[in-house]
Amino acid sequence: MHSFIHLYTLMEKTYNPEQIEAKYRSLWEDKNLFSSDSNSTSENAYCIMLPPPNVTGSLHMGHAFQHTIMDVLTRYHRGKGEQTLWQPGTDHAGIATQMVVERQLAAQDITRHDVGREKFIDKIWDWKEQSGGTITSQMRRLGTSVDWERERFTMDDGLSDAVHKVFIQLYNEGLIYRGKRLVNWDPVLHTAVSDLEVISTEEQGSLWHMRYPITGTDEVMVVATTRPETMLGDSAVAVHPDDERYTHLIGQTIDLPLTDRKIAIIADDYVDMEFGTGCVKITPAHDFNDYEMGQRHDLDIINILTDDAKINDTVTSAYTGMDRFDARKQMVKDLDEQGLLEKIEPHTLMVPRGDRTHSVIEPYMTDQWFVKVAPLAKPAIDAVKNGDIRFIPENWNKTYYNWMDNIQDWCISRQIWWGHRIPAWYDNDGNIFVADSLEDAQAQAGEGVTLRQDDDVLDTWFSSALWPFSTLGWPEQTPQLSRFYPTNVLVTGFDIIFFWVARMIMFGLKFAGDVPFKDIYITGLIKDGQGQKMSKSKGNVLDPIDLIDGISLDDLLVKRTQGMMQPKMAAKIKKQTQGEFPDGIPSFGTDALRFTFAALASFGRDIKFDLKRVEGYRNFCNKLWNASRFVLMKLEGDSIDAKATLSTSDEWILSRLQATKANVEKHLEDYRLDLMSQELYEFVWHDYCDWYLELSKPLLADDATKAGTQATLLKVLNEILTLLHPIIPFITEEIYEQCCTLTGKDSESLMTQAYPKVEQNLISPQAEEEVKWLQTFILGIRQIRGEMNIPPSKPLPCFVQNTNDSDQRCLNTHSQVLNSLAKLESIDQLNINDEAPESATALVGEMKVLIPLAGLIDKDQEAARLNKEIEKLNKQRVQFAGKLNNEKFVSGAPEAVVNKEKEKLASVENAIADLSTQLEKIAKL
């Protein structure tokens, strides 16, 4: 028992998220409460690796969503007393970041080549210093409780060492090799990109039908192509071996138009006889399928393009130096003039574009570095198959297998400057020395040999793939590595399963000797209200910070349309935005946004983001705020007796609380944050606020029950705060502090409070039963009021009839509560034979609750209401009776089910009988 030391400072009537959030953001960090050193003696460790966002990026809705999920999990485990590390950091994002700086240079009309490699890289570092704090400060706004002291960057020294070590080992084991292969070439960036960085979309194009003359005859073969310019590099024409139209031509040659070359006519069952004319031109140097076929048939590989995707001079032609698309036009024209163009059909085709530049990607022969993936993939597939790693939701493992089973070697070299430079040196004879440093390479090559380092850098995802162990200090065997690896869960979107997740699994198993994480929680993708992907070009992007702080329509319009190239598009976006947010966006506060994200975190693929939801959860925060205000007001000036006798209502809310805790626990275990937040929402709003706080009012007015109620109000509020804290940390922390001030409790932070456990001894079926009775009683009366439009302020007299022992007990105990909550002026008992006044009726089990009409209630109206009620019950009766009359059901279903059905029927029949009698009475009047 402790008494209050100061008078409770009155809380504002409406909560103000802005003030609260600012207060705790710095406070938590100042007190080092996110540190992974806390709870270091705990038996359990818990670790989440933050998927490192682009260092120069900014926080978008997807980040905010996933960060909320991770923060809920982190704060929950921290609250359970586990040593918890949420590892933050950022990614250097090679191409993306380099492009930003190149664009800045372009504005001054210079290229990176004008600047030179070293200076250019310095410029990028400068840019990183300048803008690198954006995303981390936005994360702080969200309240993400990462261990900031352990923040890492993929190009930190330690992480770079890990990259070297991995590269060298893979090379030495023959799992990294260099070779000339057909790769996806971005002609704007002048670099190879991986398959994953190429986005193919349907575009309107043409199918050109070209006549290829057969050598020495008047015959032609008509080949159809979507890229006529590649004909310069044709090595053959292929037909299907079973295609009788062309069997006689197999083995003959074609005089390739616009060139002086002859190419073979070959047969291959890859050819689709139905498509076009059934004849396919084969260009091994510029098409992946053709390349395969070229390998099968030992065809020439004729590269016709330059790095800029202009026609080169390999093939003597009139098109050398022309851009491929200009050459296309010219060649089509020339073919037409020579009578070699059969027709042009409109055609939708899949056009591959770079995910960064959106330029058309060309398959292109170049020297590149590759990871031989198959040997690494095998154990990575097994890890999921044998359950070491679990996808959540489970069906993503199919997507994973699908990709892993058909995995291609990974092109890891990029012809850009920003990134980890490939640790390989060449001598003048082209010998390769892979080493940690020039010195090591020199040692390998021998004194006096001139070495030149490879110009390329590694794919960004190469270093990201090491993230789960490189951030923990690998290759050193650090205490953190042994404590936190393997990590518990990876939270990420399905869009990077291939880019990142699969590669982390492969490298984790290979180098850290274990899976990098046990669970992979694949979240949905946040879409706009119409289900559209949010993108700058669509102008439908929402900035999480704008939802927190609010934004005026004007500012939002500027934000969404600035930098728009097409004024038409800008106008459209403007209109759309005005329609959707006529008054801009109000400020909802971080907690409301976080609650929304948690509530949206179901297992669906797409999450349509609806502002109305945020508003609803903002209201929830306000509700919680005001409920707390109420509790504190009712506690003020008194001392709390934790051992005071409890009323049934107290026992009831405590019992409900236990069920809530159990469910929250379960939902968290299942990663169902939507169900978790729903559970808490319902408990707080509907059990605690709607019922318990109302019940507490008469109980607080009674000295016999006051102390117990006060203790219970506070206990439940405190646990609510702790339970909600992982989702809405700011408001709960503030209320907690107010509670501490009031009760004189000395506590550092809600964050360090133990997460409440289920207390079995507080589960009380009897209290739940009794309050259920109370609720039914009150609801019955409210319904009569509601339907008869009797104001809630009007006190009503009430009679009860046909009571049993337990009804009597309840009436004795709870009459005061009933009077208060149902606003009754009296409750009088009638014997079963007593003549009741003309009344509206409600049923509580077998007991009748009667509200005399007495001029207040229209009898026709009551008759109509009863009729409706009876009709409803009748529908149920028919359903239950139908089942029970079914012999097969009675004999086939388990006895318990049949009995339950019988009970339901009996209860419905009773109710119908009671209400019908009442209806008759009323009708007679």
Added chain:
RNA sequence: GGGCGAUUAGCUCAGUUGGGAGAGCAUCGCCCUUACAAGGCGAGGGUCACUGGUUCAAGCCCAGUAUCGCCCA
């Protein structure tokens, strides 16, 4: 073409061992009741996409159809 997913109230979505269809928002009444009008109380609203099957019993399991969407080729 292959794989995956979706289809439940006007809207957004829950519904996990098969056993009386739910929430939030929106709508319609009544209420400014001393925690909260960002609120309270009450009400209306569904052939669970369609067809068939398994079962005593199907929103849920199975097969197929339709529409929409995503991923891979």
